[in-house]
Amino acid sequence: MGLKALLSRPLAAYTVHRYRQWQRQPAATQARLLRQLARAAAGTAFGRAHDLGGVRTPADLAARVPVRDYEGLRPWFEQVKAGQPDVLWPGRPLYLAKTSGTTSGAKYIPITRASIGNHIGGARDALLHYVAATGRARFLDGKLIFLSGSPELERVGGIPTGRLSGIVNHHVPSYLRGNQLPSYATNCIEDWEAKLDAIVRETLGQPLSLISGIPPWVQMYFDRLMARTGRPVGELFPEFDLFVSGGVAMAPYLGRLRESIGRPVASIELFPASEGFLAFQDQPGNPGLLLRLASGIFFEFVPAERFFEPRPPRLTIGEVELGRQYAVVLTSNAGLWAYSLGDTVRFVDLHPHRVVVTGRLTHFLSAFGEHVIGEEVEAALREAGRQYPEAEVTEFTVAPLVSADPREPSRHQWLVEFAQPPRDAPAFAATLDAALRQRNAYYDDLRQGHILAPLQLTALPLGAFQRYMKSIGKLGGQNKVPRLGNDRAVAEGLLQA
Template sequence: MGLKSTLSRPLAAFVARQYRQWQQDPIGTQQRLLQALLAQGQRTAFGRDHHFAGIRTAQDFAWQVPARDYEALSPYFNRVKAGEPDVLWPGKPLYLAKTSGTTSGAKYIPITKDSIPNHINGARDALLHYVHATGKSRFLDGKLIFLSGSPELETVAGIHTGRLSGIANHHVPAYLRRNQLPSYQTNIIEDWETKLDRIVDETLPQPMSLISGIPPWVQMYFDRIVARTGRPVGEVFPGFDLFVYGGVNFEPYRKKLFETIGRPVDSIELFPASEGFLAFQDEPGNPGMLLLLNAGIYFEFIPAERFFEKNPPRLTLAEVELDKNYALVLSSNAGLWGYSIGDTVRFTQKYPFRVVVTGRIKHFLSAFGEHVIGEEVEQTLREAMQQHPEVEVVEFTVAPRVSDDPAVPSRHEWLIEFAHPPHDAAAFAAALEAGLRRRNVYYDDLLRGNILAPLQLTPLPAGAFQRYMKSLGKLGGQNKVPRLSNDRGVAEGLLVG
């Protein structure tokens, strides 16, 4: 056992003890954090505009600071981006994390001196919890890779700006940097396919022990390894012990990915975002991720079914219930206040509070009033794949197909790129239909009333999703295809390709 793996064990035990301390009083931890954030923020422009000095309780805060998304808060973000100090948080941010996906184009999320430890320590502590829980630390002696965007940063009004993964790359601890791949020269390549080939070149001769990234892009990397060597990834990298992932639900990719590896490896799920590192899987085998309540982020929760009301309720941690979907609202030492992040979660456990990510509040399919959410289609697909074990899925999305002919009902269309298609496509489509009807009563009612016809299963040719993402300039990195759309935009883009 090497020096790093040996020293990691007492450090892991120390960090686990620190976490247990705040877990003993999670509600109080969040209450105290809110007060500390307000004290810091009251001298900012936002704090003065929203009368922070008079806020005493969580209820006061929810009253004074409405929940808003990036577009609604853009006047403040634009002032930060222009270089004005003391707008959302004292001083200027260290970085602006640039991310896409909003109706107004790119988002610029501030990362401050106070919030950067949340991003860096969250990933570190996830690995240390794994070491503490399993006793396995050998992976720290091998080579580690995170498939990410470019670490090159630009300067906007004197503030370093770039992708979150690129910013985080500049804060990799020195003791791990020698283990890290790919090289900086490879990591800054913008073209994903060129970059992927270079990553394969660099990693093939190395003793890879930890591989991390968003599952569909990791699968592309694995496919290149297999194509280059003719061997499964687990044989090419016999020391590969740990897969770390986040960003999308892993289940649709699990079967194909592990088949490509050729043997079981342990895995850890993370919940990172440009707005903060929110949770990680702290217990192997427990799908719930530990919500990080003492890392500079105050959490509120809006019941997902009431999110689009004019004044939806804002619940504190003390008020949440198990097995209900909530939209996340964050306030943090990055200068985010009542910020609606767009993700939805479901609590699987209290004390400690653990969540699973269930989708995006704006990614739903309700063209006919059914309001199908991401978790429902992902669970439905996983169940259908269990019933048809020959099936392996590369990627999928679901869209409405609205009929112009009154005599022909409209329907859902499932567009799926199969690695291995079903032996009986009609039976697989029927399994999808039955699973979604069982999970969504509104969809079932629409089928019963002949308002919708049975779903249409559309197999896509190999590489369809890659070609579509490339056409958008979003191939690789942290980019993701929406699971659900309320229009035909994604579907038509895939079908054209």
């Protein structure tokens, strides 16, 4: 065992001990953090406008600061972008994390001197929890690959700006720099396909022990490796011991990733965002992600079904319940105040608090009143895959298909790219439909009443999703295909790809 692996074990034990200290009093930990955040930002422009100096309790925050998304806070973010100090947080941010996804263009999320540790510490603590839980640390002695955005940064308002993964790349600890792949020059390649080819060239023959990235883009890397060598990934990299994923739920991709690897490999799932590193899988085999309640983020949770009410309830960590869908709202030392993240979660443990990510507030399908969420379609697809194990799904999305004939009911259209199609596509579609009916009572009611017809399964040719993402300039990096939509924009783009 190498020195890095050896030293990681006492550090892992200390990290887990430190987490358990605040896990004993999660509500008190969060309440104390809120007071610290409000006190720190009381003198900022936002703090004066919202009387943050008077915030002592979550109720005080709710009375003074409404829940807003990026657009609601845009006037404040624009001042930050212009280089003005003391707007949302004291001073100016260290960085701006540029991320796409809003209807009105790119978002610029501040990363402050106080909040940078949240991003760096999240991945570190996830790995150390894995070491503590398993005793396995040899991966730290091998080569580590992080499939990320370019680390090259531009300046906006005098502030270094770029993709979050590129920013974090500048803060990889020095003791891991010698292990890190790909090279800086390769990481700076903007064209994703050219970058993948360069990564393949650099990594073949290297003792890779850890591979990290967003699952669909990791799968692209695996596909390139296998196309070049004709061998499974696990054979190419005998030391490959740990797969770390984040950005999207890993479950829909797991079957194909495992087949590409060709042997069992441990995995850790993360919940990172440009707004903060929220949670990570702390127990192998437990799908719940441990919320980081002492890392600079005060959490509020709004029941998802009530989110769009004028004044929805805002629950603290001490008020949440198991099994309910909540929209996540953040107040943090990055200068985010009652910020709607857009993600929905469901609590699977309360001691300590663990969640699974269930979808996006804006990525749901309710064109006919069914309000289907991402967790439900992913679970339905898993059930169909269980019954038809030969089917290998590369990617998918679901859209409404409104009938032009009033005598014919409308339906959902599932656009699925198969690496290996099911042996009986109509039966696979029927299984999908039945599985979704079991998971969503509204959809079942619409099907029973013949308001909706059985779903339509549309198999797409291999590469359709990659061609579509490339056509809209979002191939690779941290870009993700929406699972669900209330319009047909993504569906039509895919059909034309």
